[in-house]
Amino acid sequence: MPELPEVETVKEGLKKIIGLDNSISKLLLKRDNLRFPIPPEIPKKFKNQKIVSIERRAKYLLFYTPVGILISHLGMTGTWREQKSSTDVQLHDHVILQLGDHRNLIYRDPRRFGILDWCELDALDQNKYFHHLGPEPLKKEFSAKYLLDKCKRRSAFIKNVIMDQKVVVGVGNIYAAECLFLSKISPLRPANEISLDEFKLLVKNIRKVLKDAIKAGGSSISDFKQAEGDMGYFQHKFKVYAKEGKECSVCKTKIENIVLSGRSSFYCPKCQS
DNA sequence: AAGGTTACCTGCCCGC
DNA sequence: TGCGGGCAGGTAACCT
Numbered sequence: 001m002p003e004l005p006e007v008e009t010v011k012e013g014l015k016k017i018i019g020l021d022n023s024i025s026k027l028l029l030k031r032d033n034l035r036f037p038i039p040p041e042i043p044k045k046f047k048n049q050k051i052v053s054i055e056r057r058a059k060y061l062l063f064y065t066p067v068g069i070l071i072s073h074l075g076m077t078g079t080w081r082e083q084k085s086s087t088d089v090q091l092h093d094h095v096i097l098q099l100g101d102h103r104n105l106i107y108r109d110p111r112r113f114g115i116l117d118w119c120e121l122d123a124l125d126q127n128k129y130f131h132h133l134g135p136e137p138l139k140k141e142f143s144a145k146y147l148l149d150k151c152k153r154r155s156a157f158i159k160n161v162i163m164d165q166k167v168v169v170g171v172g173n174i175y176a177a178e179c180l181f182l183s184k185i186s187p188l189r190p191a192n193e194i195s196l197d198e199f200k201l202l203v204k205n206i207r208k209v210l211k212d213a214i215k216a217g218g219s220s221i222s223d224f225k226q227a228e229g230d231m232g233y234f235q236h237k238f239k240v241y242a243k244e245g246k247e248c249s250v251c252k253t254k255i256e257n258i259v260l261s262g263r264s265s266f267y268c269p270k271c272q273s
Numbered sequence: 274a275a276g277g278t279t280a281c282c283t284g285c286c287c288g289c
Numbered sequence: 290t291g292c293g294g295g296c297a298g299g300t301a302a303c304c305t
Contacts, residue, residue: 002298035281035300059299076298077283092283111282113299129301156276165300172298221298241298261277264296 002059002074004137004170005213009232010080011056014105017082023050023100027070028086030094034112035075042118046070046097057124058133058169060115068120071129075113081106134168137206142168144199151191151199158194159187160261162206171206174219174241177266179206181240186272187265188258212237240266 002010027046032038049065056062061080063070072078086096086104095107095116107114119127134150135141150167151158161167163176171179180187182205185198194202213219218232221242239249243266244257253270 006298073299075282075300109282110284111297113282115300154275160276163299174298219298262279 002078002218003172003175003213004056004059004210005175005216005234006218006232007056007059007061007074007170008214009218010074011054011061013230014061014080015054017103017105018051018054018099022103023048024065024097025100026096026098028096028098030089030096034094034109034114034116036115038116039118042070042116045118057130058136058165059172060129062124064121068118069124071115071117071119071127072107073115073129075109075111075115077111078107078109078114081108132166134164134166137168137170137210142203142206144196144203147199147203148194148196151194154191156191157187157260158185158189158191158202159265161191162202163263168206170210173263173265174221174238175206175209175213177241178209178239181267181272182209184271184273186269187260187267189273240268242266 027043051063053064061072083104083106086098092110093106093108097105124130159176162171183202213234216234219234220231221235240255243255246255248268251270256269257264257266
């Protein structure tokens, strides 16, 4: 489901729901694994802890407590929702965070590609899911020069490279397609054949697309909802994603779809080269 | 070392 | 109506 804008949207929704002033009575696990085993000590660590802040790093949600960090990745189909009763558990509900005031946050994930982990405070950089991550795309560290340098020895398609979380985090299949379209760069271009000027445009457009999508509350295709149950609406702004056979909004050429590394890749063959 | 492929899952949609 | 195949917003782990 979620790329950076969706995770950011969920984070903001969770902050509003929790209000950051609830003591947590319990964290209940309904199964011992998602994609990977869930560390069994998490409920013990979390007992009676207060959530002091919720952050996002890459596509991960971070629930900070005074004693450690609960890490949640939504995979493709993960969602968090608020629910009054903790007994009314539905199919694919895997984790229940019981808030102090008898409300609950429920993690649902039909495909179970999500991740749940625990990390000591100030140890995120050593965590196995975090140690290799590249810079946040909305931070200064991520620049055209940086990207040029990262791409120097890479002959892979540029689309694959900007989706590589070691290079830059948060960009997934939808936003990669949209950024490349706005930058008039073909997803098939070898990364090491792209100029600094093109990278300047690409970095600018990655920032623009992600920011616009955050403003729109993310993209709701199939089942994505915000933590408060609202739909995102950035999907209405897609220029190329899932637009195969439709006319390009710039030149009227039909949008094409090719498979790169097993992922659908939509682009305008005339505008993007 | 980079790049490609597979694997992990369920649900939905399509064509036969 | 039922079944098989293909596809879906991600990414670690494996092979070459």
